[in-house]
Amino acid sequence: MNKIPEEHYVKPFQQQTYLINGKLRTWNGDFTNIYSTISSTEQYAPTLLGSVPNLGKEQALEALQSACDAYNKGKGLWPTMKVKDRIAALLKFVKLMEKKRDEVVKLMMWEIGKSLADSRKEFDRTTEYIYDTIEAYKKLDNESSKFQQRDGVYALIRRGPLGVVLCLGPYNYPLNETFALIIPALVMGNTVIFKPAKHGVLLFSPILEAFQEAFPQGVINILYGRGRTVAPPIMQTGRIDVLALIGNSKTAIALQDEHPNKNRLRLVFGLEAKNPGVVLPDANLDFAVSECIKGALSFNGQRCTALKILYVHQDIKDEFIKRFAEKVDELKFGNPWEDNVMLTPLPEVEKPAYIQELIDDALAKGATIQNKKGGQRTENFIFPAVLYPVTKEMRVYSEEQFGPLVPIKSFTHSSEIINEIADSKYGQQISLFGEDPNTLAPLIDTLVNLVCRVNLNSLCQRGPDVFPFTGRKDSAVGTLSVHDALRSFSIRTFVSFQNNDYNRQIVDNLLNTNTSNFINTDYIL
Ligand code: G3H
Numbered sequence: 001m002n003k004i005p006e007e008h009y010v011k012p013f014q015q016q017t018y019l020i021n022g023k024l025r026t027w028n029g030d031f032t033n034i035y036s037t038i039s040s041t042e043q044y045a046p047t048l049l050g051s052v053p054n055l056g057k058e059q060a061l062e063a064l065q066s067a068c069d070a071y072n073k074g075k076g077l078w079p080t081m082k083v084k085d086r087i088a089a090l091l092k093f094v095k096l097m098e099k100k101r102d103e104v105v106k107l108m109m110w111e112i113g114k115s116l117a118d119s120r121k122e123f124d125r126t127t128e129y130i131y132d133t134i135e136a137y138k139k140l141d142n143e144s145s146k147f148q149q150r151d152g153v154y155a156l157i158r159r160g161p162l163g164v165v166l167c168l169g170p171y172n173y174p175l176n177e178t179f180a181l182i183i184p185a186l187v188m189g190n191t192v193i194f195k196p197a198k199h200g201v202l203l204f205s206p207i208l209e210a211f212q213e214a215f216p217q218g219v220i221n222i223l224y225g226r227g228r229t230v231a232p233p234i235m236q237t238g239r240i241d242v243l244a245l246i247g248n249s250k251t252a253i254a255l256q257d258e259h260p261n262k263n264r265l266r267l268v269f270g271l272e273a274k275n276p277g278v279v280l281p282d283a284n285l286d287f288a289v290s291e292c293i294k295g296a297l298s299f300n301g302q303r304c305t306a307l308k309i310l311y312v313h314q315d316i317k318d319e320f321i322k323r324f325a326e327k328v329d330e331l332k333f334g335n336p337w338e339d340n341v342m343l344t345p346l347p348e349v350e351k352p353a354y355i356q357e358l359i360d361d362a363l364a365k366g367a368t369i370q371n372k373k374g375g376q377r378t379e380n381f382i383f384p385a386v387l388y389p390v391t392k393e394m395r396v397y398s399e400e401q402f403g404p405l406v407p408i409k410s411f412t413h414s415s416e417i418i419n420e421i422a423d424s425k426y427g428q429q430i431s432l433f434g435e436d437p438n439t440l441a442p443l444i445d446t447l448v449n450l451v452c453r454v455n456l457n458s459l460c461q462r463g464p465d466v467f468p469f470t471g472r473k474d475s476a477v478g479t480l481s482v483h484d485a486l487r488s489f490s491i492r493t494f495v496s497f498q499n500n501d502y503n504r505q506i507v508d509n510l511l512n513t514n515t516s517n518f519i520n521t522d523y524i525l
Contacts, residue, residue, distance in 0.1 A: 008109070010047075010106060010107070012050045012051075015052045015208075015224070017053075018059070020063050020066050020221050021217050022216065022218060024209070027053035029055075031051035031052060032051060032054045033048060034048075034202050035047060036345075037347055037349060038110060039380070052202065055224050055229075055230060060229075060230035064234045064237060064240075066217075067192065067219075067221055070218030071163055071190070071191045074161075076191070079190070080189075083138075083141045083517075086189065089214050090186065092213070093211065093214035093215065096210035096214060100206040101124075103206040105120050107202050108122065108175070108200065109337060113300075115299075115341050116337045118298075118299060125176055128465075129179060129465050133187060133486070137188075138525075141524060152498060154496060154498075154499055156494055156496075157493075158518065160188075160490060160492075160493035161189030162190055162266055164193070165244055166231065166240045167194045167244045167245070168227065168246070168247060168255075169194070170304075171197040171198060172299065172304075172402075173303075174197060174199070174201075178196070178246070180465065181268065182220070184489045186215070187486070188486060188489045188490040190241075193221045195222070199347045200347075201224065232258045235256075236259075236260070238264070240265065241265065243259070243267055244268040247271065248272050249474045266478075266488075268480070268485075270304060270469070270480065272400045272474060272475065273475045274308045274424060274425075275305060275428055275430060276417070277296070277309070277311070277430075277459075278311045278417055278430065279311065279434075280440075281313040281434075282434050282435045282436050283434045283435070287433070289320065291431065292307060292310055292324060292433075293328065293331070294459050300346060300384075301402065301404050301405065302403060304428070305429060306460070308407075309390070309396075310408045311411050311417055312410055312411075317408075321386065321388055325371035326371070328371050328373075328374070329371050329373045331384075333383065343383070343384070343404065345380035345381055351403050352380070352381060354401075354403070355404065356382060358395050358396040362394045365393055366391065367394065369386065369387060371384075382404060385405055385406070388408040388409075390408060391409070397409070418446055418447070418450070425473055425474045426474055427451050427471050427472025428452060428476065429452065429453040430450075430454055432454055432455065432457070433457050451471070451472065466483065467481055468484055470484075495518065495519055
């Protein structure tokens with residue numbers, strides 16, 4: 001083990017409070033220890049980072065009551081507030097959050113093993129997302145601040161909140177993906193209950209007070225504990241209006257099923273995927289290899305957008321696999337703060353054994369490991385194996401490995417790719433490597449109907465966050481982007497009136513007295 005530089009040391013701490021009804025309540029019950037799989041001793045041992053409250057059903061229902069009270073049947077301060085005042089709260093929050101960058105980044109490295117550069121990138125991308133959301137909401141609101149007239153009826157149409165949102169984020173992008181749900185939900189006037197994932201939980205401690213200071217009481221409530229303990233009781237009450245979750249479809253379906261009135265529940269889901277990379281015979285191989293490496297193995301493949309299977313044309317497969325396997329073996333493994341690390345410790349203790357199972361299954365069914373270091377194990381890692389030839393019978397063909405493992409399958413006709421993607425459970429994105437317009441065009445024209453983003457000679461990715469992020473089949477429900485998320489967490493609602501002297505006078509009075517936060521034509525600069 002390399003010595004840990006002093007600036008990256010962490011001192012274990014107990015997160016003693018949780019946020020309900022605008023108060024940071026001290027917890028006197030059980031706590032759950034949080035460990036990092038990164039060792040801080042010569043002899044390997046997980047590092048204790050701290051502990052968080054192990055809350056139960058009672059606290060979960062209190063958080064729900066707090067969010068419902070803050071929404072108060074649509075009468076609450078927050079849902080009826082002027083848009084510019086909600087924006088002011090968000091600005092206050094992001095300013096306070098920015099001061100905590102270093103603390104959050106350090107915990108992110110230890111908790112989920114994300115490299116220093118990527119952890120910083122995630123933090124900055126998240127604050128940028130908040131600023132972009134504010135600008136997008138101003139634009140949306142300004143465009144809505146005018147009356148329309150049709151067939152003798154006037155209307156002032158805006159987007160209004162949906163109610164109470166239960167928000168569950170993932171461990172791989174604990175900050176960015178979670179905030180990409182919480183922030184649009186809040187700014188549109190909803191109230192929120194949020195529970196962090198199992199990994200990437202202590203990193204919220206430095207910003208807990210910012211939430212408390214910036215938002216009125218009950219608008220945001222933050223719970224700790226096991227998802228399966230705290231989330232079902234909340235859903236069973238039927239008082240949740242939006243379930244916002246980034247995770248897997250099993251959890252999403254199970255939680256959705258707990259709700260007694262499913263028609264009243266809006267879903268915003270980012271789920272699993274098995275994005276393919278397709279290398280056509282005329283692809284620029286250097287380019288394809290480099291993008292496939294980043295696409296498959298950035299953050300150890302723990303991205304929903306990661307390339308999780310590569311289809312390489314029969315004519316070039318030998319050369320591609322040779323170059324790809326060599327490059328994989330050159331990737332540097334190390335602790336997140338080390339220079340130029342691409343591969344880092346896996347935060348899930350059980351992940352190396354799972355990846356090993358997939359490898360063993362593939363080997364037993366005829367694949368071989370193409371790179372020298374493939375499958376080498378340490379206590380907290382398994383070096384990415386490049387597996388070829390992969391067949392449909394192997395588990396790695398259909399399971400989302402979400403880790404360092406690259407299955408490769410060869411093909412001869414584009415129709416094979418189309419059929420396999422059409423038959424897959426997933427439909428998020430694809431990477432397509434090639435040049436010839438006569439081959440690319442028909443493929444692109446079909447693939448856009450099977451997935452939601454075709455990346456030409458580029459890795460799959462969510463960003464830039466202003467672009468739509470969604471998927472078909474088991475990969476998503478709803479669309480997220482700075483612009484689309486505002487719509488996902490709101491509904492169109494309007495005030496209308498017959499165009500006559502009587503009504504015009506009343507609406508004039510409403511506008512002139514500036515008494516309504518909805519009926520106004522203010523322009524937010
Ligand atoms: O885990 C899924 C993330 O949204 C992927 O984001 O493509 O920017 O790495 P990214």
